[in-house]
Amino acid sequence: MKTRFALPKLRCQLACIAALVSLTVCSAQSPVFRIIEKPIVFDEERKLLSLDYLIRRHGIQQSAPYIKPKMIVLHWTAVPTLQAAFDLFNPSVLTDRPDIQAASRLNISVPFLVDRDGTIYRLLPDTVFTRHCIGLNYCAIGIENVGNNNLTDAQLDANVQLVRYLKQRYAIEYLIGHYEYKDFIGTPLWKETDSTYLTSKTDPGKEFMKNVRRQVKDLKLKGSPLQAE
Template identity: 30%
Template sequence: MSTLHALTVIDAPLPYVERLETRPLAQVDLVVIHCTELPDLATAREYGERVLYDSGTGNSGHYYIDRDGTVLRYVPEDRSAHHVRGWNPRAIGIELVNTGRYPHWLDSRHQAMAEPYPDAQVDALVALLNRLAGDLPGLRHVAGHEDLDRDRVPASDDPAVLVQRKLDPGPQFPWDRVLAAVPLPRLPL
């Protein structure tokens, strides 16, 4: 298992990072675990660099962890990244590279998320969560994206069928293993 000392974080700021809203670190009390639902880290980076808002920013997590355990920071903790509706000002977003439902995210026939999370990726996540818990005194909870965004939307293949908009990190995510190794409980909902 990774240790705090073994964790290396590569700073790789997004081009628009200076346009993201600043926030006091004391208000950060939540980490949200996501999966990219994309095939690889390069595609996730391309998606994160897309400008989607009038502010000149886009959707991105703070940290990305590749399947081999490589950890990159796209957005510093003192900036609000756009990763989960309604929770961004108080949350750190961690994206795990995983295909999820890619490329048929909302197709009712493709809602299974079958890719497991490799040990190296989970070990890096645990090390990062422990580091964040030590660095951010207000940090109190961890949640999955699926816990916070429960909206159901019309399926892309059949608008009469509703599917959950966000399912990540999904059924393959080892919640028990992660929660046993970090000082952060899962956010009660």
């Protein structure tokens, strides 16, 4: 007699558990946050060139090539694949950019590279000094997105998650797109010894920045000083 009544009860319990599991799965709106380690060369030459850049370009003397990040700068790579971007950042020495070669032999790079499908790769430890944004490298963590004027929704989600991750770990005050960097000329944050050393940038696009900012509004990060609300 006992089992006759217990069976429907068990079915009900199983149904409840199944419903709970599916609710949990469905309510997880964003994919699991994961960073894949994919280190580029970080040898003695890169360290020495970084220290040289810090003193000659930013006027900052340091004994180790690390930064206290205050800012995140978002970029696109312009090159179309993860491999091409990795190959671009991997060498310590810059070889194929005559426009910026005279300023330093240090190759360009960033700690984070986001692939088209939103996969996040860490190329260097978060706070290693990297060359990616004139005038602001000494305080800015760079995030590069594979692509150009066509960044994906998956990259948008990944950038939002990465900005949240970095804001939790460091005293980040600013979030900008690379195209906004020259707005900091004349502010206390700008540190570049040659006022004529400037490049023109449009990455990662105004629309992409608008979308990232909309999703991290609660973090209250500052943007360009010219766009201050």
